[in-house]
Amino acid sequence: MPSPLSADRPAAQPPGRGRVDALIKQTRRLTGEVDAVRRDTQGDGSDPQGRWQRALYDLALRQLGDLHAHLAQLRDGPSPAGEAAPAPAAPPAGGRxxxxxxxxxxxxxxxxxxxxxxxxxxxxxxxxxxxxxxxxxxxxxxxxxxxxxxxxxxxxxxxxxxxxxxxxxxxxxxxxxxxxxxxxxxxxxxxxxxxxxxxxxxxxxxxxxxxxxxxSESRDSLRLHRQAARAEHRWATELRQAGPPPGQGALRLPHSGPRGLDLAVLRLPARTGSPLGGDWYDALELPDSETLLSVGGLTGQNPAVASTMAMLLGALRGMAMAGTHPAQLLAWLNQLLESDAQPALGSALCCRYLPDRRTLLWARAGHPAPLLFRAGTGRRLAGPDGVPLGTTPGAAYGQAEETLQEGDLLLLHTDGLMSGGGTPADAEDRLLGLAPRLHGTHTAQDCVRLVVEECGENGPEDDACLLVARVTAPDRPGTP
Structure with missing residues (x-):
């Protein structure tokens, strides 16, 4: 899987290289044959017909030279900025x-x-x-x-x-x-x-x-487009780096990790490889040894969406550190999107884990509910749904509470995690079907690897995030 932090990607090689190389060899061979005939017909320059023939041979050699250069450019692609290269022309309707x-x-x-x-x-x-x-x-x-x-x-x-x-x-x-x-x-x-x-x-x-x-104009336009794409890619990468660490692996939280939780995450970029999507995951150690767990996403894939996602994530962390519970968090995030200069729509799932009571407080805004796996079975947690973020001014959100047990697995994900089409409910059914296999895992990271296998080799059509939390003893920190 390509890293979403790769700021630069090598350009793809033009297709059909072998066939073009064959044409280049034929052109070289024909050039040699024409030049040989030209040398055989050299005269003293006094015969107008001979001069005319020699000039036509010269023209033919020039055209073959142009053709060789054009085919080489077709094989090698547009030249870098500052490097001169002949530009091939497609034959018009009139033919040769x-x-x-x-x-x-x-x-x-x-x-x-x-x-x-x-x-x-x-x-x-x-x-x-x-x-x-x-x-x-x-x-x-x-x-x-x-x-x-x-x-x-x-x-x-x-x-x-x-x-x-x-x-x-x-x-x-x-x-x-x-x-x-x-x-x-x-x-x-x-x-x-x-x-x-x-x-x-x-x-x-x-x-x-x-x-x-x-x-030439097309080559210049393509060069400018690639420069803009690289700049956009770097910008999105910097925005991603301002948020939680992307990719796959165990989260590294301050101190010794979240109390009573073993965490692992996965972020799958879209098949296009764009880093500009608005999906996120987050886990933040809060005062009193509590932990914020959240996933969400904004619609679209462009720099404005990535910027708004980074802004929401910063606001989410700040309000959670101040003690705001999930339902109120979503209400204020919704209000924040309404007042933003760049209107956006999205969904979010916010959870607050209290390790002393093994209690999960959670709320959602147009987002799939958490999936709970226990003793080889899985189910969706029951709780109130809320309207998506940015759709309803002044929306209020309900909050649910769930008591967990040691060994329980929580799976939080964004839409589009599972490839293969179908509705979001179908994708959740596939995830719930992994319950017997998840029961045999030992760490949250093992669970992530299992889900990666189930997601398919090609990855999702849209970028997607997964956060897995395994409940451990309250007095034992999660695996770093």
């Missing part, structure tokens, strides 16, 4: 061609100032095929103003310094649509070593960039 985007080519002759565009480039730029192609001086007129400097720098570096072109910019088509283009190109050198022309291949990457932004 729509994802890759149209590809066009162009060549600009610097000696004659002529330009040659492919038909695909006209379609990509939204230009009339009958119109003359734009020169290098005219090309920036299509580009967004904030991207013109980047395009000019790429072209200048290519023509002056002989550097290959590899960059992106955005254009505005005549229909007003903005598209993102990726441009790759090289200078063409004449026999004297001077640049005589420049060729380029342009690819529409708008779909890819749009998908990258969506994934």
């Amino acid at each position: 061609d729509a994802l890759i985007g149209p590809v066009g080519s162009a060549e600009w002759n610097l000696l004659t100032d002529d330009a040659l565009w492919s038909a695909e480039l006209y379609r990509l730029l939204g230009r009339d095929p009958a119109a003359p192609p734009l020169t290098l001086d005219e090309l920036p007129s299509l580009v967004l103003e904030e991207d013109r400097r980047a395009l000019t720098a790429m072209v200048t570096a290519c023509l002056v310094d002989g550097r290959p072109i590899d960059g992106e910019f955005r254009i505005v088509r005549p229909d007003g649509e903005t598209r993102a283009l990726h441009m790759m190109g090289e200078p063409v050198v004449d026999a004297d070593g001077g640049t005589c022309a420049m060729w380029a291949v342009l690819r529409d990457v708008s779909v890819l960039r749009h998908g990258s932004r969506e994934v």
Whole structure:
């Protein structure tokens, strides 16, 4: 069972890792094969068809590299804050061609100032095929103003310094649509070593960039959500630590333990593992060797509920230390919830044990009554019920009294302790059915272990608490 005090939980590994690893291996193998074919078709750069083919191979290798990075991110999950990672894009309805985007080519002759565009480039730029192609001086007129400097720098570096072109910019088509283009190109050198022309291949990457932004935004949102969840988890943990010790085990009370009682407790977090529920248990040594025993819960699972639970628990302890008996305790807790800025509903069971008389005083507010086990049989204690906390202004609560015997077992629990569905009465019947087995236990802790076995392996759907008290001799303290 995970500890409810674990402030941080490691994120779950993405599913299907083996299948994604297989796809990554296939991508690597295909990349090697494409690169081998590309090297076999290398020419001297004078043939436009050869340049076009080589550029397409370069584009294919770039796409395979992107695919490899995308699959690696899919396998490894979102990157931590501050670590760059390529963001994969889901293929749109248009299929593979729509994802890759149209590809066009162009060549600009610097000696004659002529330009040659492919038909695909006209379609990509939204230009009339009958119109003359734009020169290098005219090309920036299509580009967004904030991207013109980047395009000019790429072209200048290519023509002056002989550097290959590899960059992106955005254009505005005549229909007003903005598209993102990726441009790759090289200078063409004449026999004297001077640049005589420049060729380029342009690819529409708008779909890819749009998908990258969506994934990046989703990754950022997921990171913020995880940060908020961790902060919420820590807050709830601190609130839990302000109350009684969670988990399973014998309570460690001041001095030598409660007089005449052997106590053990259990808190089961919900299957979701959230520590934000409002269920509690408590055992407090009171003046005159008396002991407060209580369990209860508020509806909901969020920080406000955990905060209200901590506030109620503090008030419950303070009033019990002042000598307030269970019925009046519940009335004041109900009033406290009515006046709280965060309205809440809940239930509670409060007991005060008097060891000299072996007497249990108890009252409840919309909560299951204590279960008493004696000599191999079990029963619900009879007593007045009361309305749940926070439902009725000024509600009054009745109080019951029960005389106990040495060896008796008291079981106090919250709703949802038993998994498997059914009504709360069905769950209590299952607990009462444990009477013969509980009779064979020796300590309160043994009883808790037995109930854990009966609760099932998956735990409750909601968080739940259990408090077991075994009556011992009045002059003998309970087991620490």
